[in-house]
Amino acid sequence: MHSTSTLRTVTGPLSPEAVHGPALAHEHLVLDLDRTGDGSAVLDAGRHTPQVCSELSALSEEFGLSLVMELTCRGMGRDPSTLAEISRRTGVAVVAATGWYYEPFHPREVTDLGVDELGEILVREIEDGFGGSGIRPGVLGEVGSHGDVPSEPETRALRAAARAAVATGLSVVTHAQLGRGGPAQLKLLTGEGLPAHRVCLGHQDLLDDPGVHRELAQSGAYVAFDTIGKESYQSDATRLRLLLALIEAGHADRALLSCDISRHAYLTSEGGQGYGHLFRTFLPQLRAAGADEDLVDLLTRRNPLRFLTGASVEEI
Numbered sequence: 490m491h492s493t494s495t496l497r498t499v500t501g502p503l504s505p506e507a508v509h510g511p512a513l514a515h516e517h518l519v520l521d522l523d524r525t526g527d528g529s530a531v532l533d534a535g536r537h538t539p540q541v542c543s544e545l546s547a548l549s550e551e552f553g554l555s556l557v558m559e560l561t562c563r564g565m566g567r568d569p570s571t572l573a574e575i576s577r578r579t580g581v582a583v584v585a586a587t588g589w590y591y592e593p594f595h596p597r598e599v600t601d602l603g604v605d606e607l608g609e610i611l612v613r614e615i616e617d618g619f620g621g622s623g624i625r626p627g628v629l630g631e632v633g634s635h636g637d638v639p640s641e642p643e644t645r646a647l648r649a650a651a652r653a654a655v656a657t658g659l660s661v662v663t664h665a666q667l668g669r670g671g672p673a674q675l676k677l678l679t680g681e682g683l684p685a686h687r688v689c690l691g692h693q694d695l696l697d698d699p700g701v702h703r704e705l706a707q708s709g710a711y712v713a714f715d716t717i718g719k720e721s722y723q724s725d726a727t728r729l730r731l732l733l734a735l736i737e738a739g740h741a742d743r744a745l746l747s748c749d750i751s752r753h754a755y756l757t758s759e760g761g762q763g764y765g766h767l768f769r770t771f772l773p774q775l776r777a778a779g780a781d782e783d784l785v786d787l788l789t790r791r792n793p794l795r796f797l798t799g800a801s802v803e804e805i
Contacts (some may be wrong), residue, residue, distance in 0.1 A: 495795055496556075497659075499573040505805055506799055508582065510553025513764060515631070515652045515662065515691065515715035515747035515795070518545075518559050518575055518583065521566025522594065524752065531754045534571040540758045542763060545579040552768040554581055554613035558747075558793065560631040560662055562588040564596040569624040584627035584797065588655075589632025589646040591664055599642050607649035608656070615657045628797060629654050630662030632689055638673050647674060651681035660687040662713070667722075668696025675710055685709035687799055689693045689745055692716055695723050699734040706708030706733055711796050716745040716748035716765035718755075729774055736784070742795075743804050746771075746788055 495502040503561040518541050522530035522609050532541065561567045569585050576583040587597050588611065599607065611629065617628035618625045630788060632650040647663070654661050665671045671690035678688050687710035695701055703711050717723055734745055740785050750756070757763035762770075772785060796805045 492779065494526040494798065496582070496584060497625050499569060499585050499624050500576050500582070501799045505794045505800070508555045508790065508794060510549075510555035512558065512784075512793040513554065513747045513767065514558050514689070514793045515560055515713055515744035515749050516557050516764060517561050517749070517751050518557065518565065518736050519571045520561040520751065524556070526794055529754065531566070532750070532753055532779035534568050537753050537756065538571060538575060540756050541620070542575055542578045542751075544757060544763050545575065548765050548768065549579060549581050551792075552765070553766075555790075556582045556584065556793065558584045558586070558628060558630075558662070558797070560586045560629060562586045562590060563598075564594050565618075568621040568651045569611055570623050570750035573624055584620070585624065586628050587611055587626040587663070588629045588632040588650045588661070590631060591635050591648070591666060592640050592642050594633075595642055595646070599646055604645050604648045604652070605644060608652040609734075611649060612656050615653060617657060619629070627659065628658055628662060630689075631664040632661060633664030633666065634670050634674060635666035637670050639670060639677065644677060645692070647677045648681050651678040651683040654684050654687060658799070660689065660799065662689045663691045666688055667697075668692045670707055671701060672697070675705060675708060675713070684799075686711070686796075689713050689796055692749075694728045694731060697723075697731065699725060699731060699738075702731065702735050703740065705733060705737050706743040709743075710746050711743050711746045711792070712740070715745065716749045717746060717771045718748050720761035725774070729771070729778065732775070733778055741784060741787055742792060745792055745796060747763050768771050
């Protein structure tokens with residue numbers, strides 16, 4: 490499996506050299522995870538896209554935001570054409586995703602099909618695009634599990650994602666519910682022949698266990714601190730402590746940062762922390778703890794680009 494020289498965005502191929510500003514490594518711009526009918530776990534293409542565009546445009550202007558990894562996948566209310574519209578309106582590149590979230594959100598196809606058939610679905614979508622849109626995914630994710638060991642359907646979805654990644658040259662982002670299960674996910678994915686540096690273990694900032702973070706990074710995998718600002722799950726003070734521990738252990742080149750905006754109440758227009766919380770609040774705290782601008786650039790630009798393309802530290 491080789492590195493890819495270009496990023497696959499919703500508006501076409503993009504050279505990594507053209508990405509001069511930071512990236513958000515795990516976000517949602519359009520999604521529907523509503524299982525109760527209350528509409529809270531929704532970012533609606535019609536109602537919320539103007540607010541999403543306003544936030545991204547402001548972040549592009551103020552902080553140079555250049556790229557968003559949008560990890561709404563199959564069964565999560567994915568909307569590639571709206572993603573393309575958002576990208577065109579804001580000038581921010583968007584990488585769309587394919588794969589399956591964790592079991593409560595699996596569509597029927599996961600129940601019915603084996604690993605080979607599921608893998609073929611993903612490869613076909615990666616190669617041919619979403620429906621007839623001509624828009625192609627540029628990453629697999631967020632492929633999910635919950636608990637310390639993935640369930641049987643989650644295991645099939647993870648293995649299928651790994652096989653599709655090996656076949657197409659894309660990388661895989663996981664959803665580890667509350668940060669648990671990262672080592673088991675990594676074992677499954679690498680067991681299918683996917684190199685560890687093409688894997689990002691999600692939501693590790695919700696797991697207060699620096700030892701697990703070091704273990705994952707030492708393997709070569711990326712460790713996501715991607716729910717920054719979600720104080721109801723974990724304090725940013727804890728996130729900062731865990732990130733500093735990983736950096737001090739020598740693994741700054743294996744951390745990815747984001748906010749995982751996944752419901753409309755998180756938008757700034759509704760009083761939430763917004764997509765910009767990383768830049769406005771968390772990175773100033775990281776700088777105050779001693780991070781220089783080269784380290785910030787590594788965490789927010791070079792790491793996401795290397796993860797998406799499979800490039801080495803020396804290449805980007």
